[in-house]
Amino acid sequence: MKIYMDDARETPDGWTRTYTVEETITALLTRQVTHLSLDNDLGEGQPEGYKVIDWLEETVHGDMHFPMPEVYVHSSNASRVEYMHRALRAIENIRQQQVGGS
Numbered sequence: 001m002k003i004y005m006d007d008a009r010e011t012p013d014g015w016t017r018t019y020t021v022e023e024t025i026t027a028l029l030t031r032q033v034t035h036l037s038l039d040n041d042l043g044e045g046q047p048e049g050y051k052v053i054d055w056l057e058e059t060v061h062g063d064m065h066f067p068m069p070e071v072y073v074h075s076s077n078a079s080r081v082e083y084m085h086r087a088l089r090a091i092e093n094i095r096q097q098q099v100g101g102s
Helices: 021-028 050-062 078-101
Strands: 002-005 016-018 035-038 070-073
Touching: 002 021, 016 021, 021 035, 021 050, 035 050, 050 078, 070 078
Parallel strands: 002 016, 002 035, 035 070
Antiparallel strands: none
């Protein structure tokens, strides 16, 4: 399943739309998400999209078998895009440590 989290942009063909961090995490918990595309700014009063990556980092750290999707960031918020990419690199480092430590 391909998940596209955004509050405003049009959903690309072949992707399932989520609007919130909570909806996206619920989808990830199915362990069926193969691709994930994230916006950061999800509208007034909504948690920011980077929280999905924070959740992924914590989840991968606790469960080395969690199926990590291929993640894209399509946000226009440059500082959050940078943060999200750093967090994705941290997740990759966790994965490498888990494999090396097995």
